[in-house]
Every structure is written in structure tokens, then in C-alpha cells.
Amino acid sequence: MNFVLRIGLGFDVHALVSGRSLVLGGVTLPHEFGLAGHSDADVLVHALMDAILGAMRAGDIGLYFPDTDPCYEGVSSLELLAFVAELMKTGGYTLVDADCVLALETPKVSPFRDQMRENMARALGVALDSIGLKATTTEGLGFEGRGEGVSARAVVLLECEQR
Numbered sequence: 001m002n003f004v005l006r007i008g009l010g011f012d013v014h015a016l017v018s019g020r021s022l023v024l025g026g027v028t029l030p031h032e033f034g035l036a037g038h039s040d041a042d043v044l045v046h047a048l049m050d051a052i053l054g055a056m057r058a059g060d061i062g063l064y065f066p067d068t069d070p071c072y073e074g075v076s077s078l079e080l081l082a083f084v085a086e087l088m089k090t091g092g093y094t095l096v097d098a099d100c101v102l103a104l105e106t107p108k109v110s111p112f113r114d115q116m117r118e119n120m121a122r123a124l125g126v127a128l129d130s131i132g133l134k135a136t137t138t139e140g141l142g143f144e145g146r147g148e149g150v151s152a153r154a155v156v157l158l159e160c161e162q163r
């Protein structure tokens with residue numbers, strides 16, 4: 001059996017607004033602003049899902065979870081990630097490795113980093129070691145630096161049977 005490797009890249013941005021929770025990697029962080037969006041707006045999980053779908057050459061999250069569909073209103077993005085994990089399994093893909101970067105000015109992510117990695121690893125059914133996560137500020141520059149929004153990037157490596 002021949003196996004091939006596929007890489008995927010995901011990127012997402014959500015705006016910070018008042019009256020919403022700040023959910024990142026399935027963890028609700030203490031903060032006076034939260035991310036605007038149709039689901040829980042978990043920008044990190046969205047970037048990771050898009051990276052996986054990219055590696056599968058299977059479109060993007062808008063295709064599977066359209067924001068016009070009321071059934072995704074307020075839904076936990078970890079549930080959507082578990083669905084993407086099912087798509088991976090059905091398609092014969094295995095996640096070899098993933099790494100993610102969050103860009104935001106505040107709050108500090110490091111105290112919650114391992115819980116976020118654990119949440120995403122559990123939803124995907126992979127080892128904790130397979131999910132990397134870092135966070136950075138943008139030194140006050142850009143929309144992240146002004147506290148107007150949060151961006152996330154993710155790269156994944158998938159293995160699949162050659163067809």
C-alpha cells in the first residue's frame with residue numbers, strides 16, 4: 001500500500017465585540033470582549049478545520065457549515081471539528097501533525113494553551129502531541145494589535161492512501 005502526504009493551510013479572522021464570549025480552542029477566556037460570528041466564532045478551530053479540509057482538497061468550512069443555516073447558530077466549533085474528523089476518517093485520511101498560531105493583543109493565551117490543545121485533540125481523536133499551538137501579539141500593529149479582532153493560522157499534515 002502506498003501512502004501520500006497532503007498539507008493544508010487554514011486562516012480565519014473574527015471581530016472582537018462586546019456582549020459575546022471569547023471562545024478559543026473550546027476554552028472560554030476571561031475578557032471583556034468576545035468574537036462576533038454565527039457559531040461560537042472560535043477562530044482557532046475554524047482555521048484548523050479549513051487546514052484539514054484544504055489538505056483533503058474538500059472545499060472549506062463555509063461549504064459544510066454555511067452561516068445562513070440556523071442550525072449552526074451558537075454551535076460549539078468543537079462539534080464541527082468532530083464532524084470534520086469524521087469526514088477525514090471516511091475519506092481515508094489520518095492526521096499526522098498540526099500546528100496553529102493565534103494573533104491577539106490580549107488576554108494572555110498561555111495559561112489556557114494546553115486545555116485548548118486537549119480540546120482540539122479530543123475532537124479529532126488524535127494524540128495531544130499532534131496538536132501544536134502558539135500565540136503572539138502583533139506589537140500593537142494591525143487589527144489584532146488594536147484589539148479589533150483575532151486571527152488564527154493553522155497548518156496540518158495528513159496521510160492518505162494513494163488512489
Ligand code: MG
Nearest residue numbers: 012013043046
Ligand atoms: Mg470563522
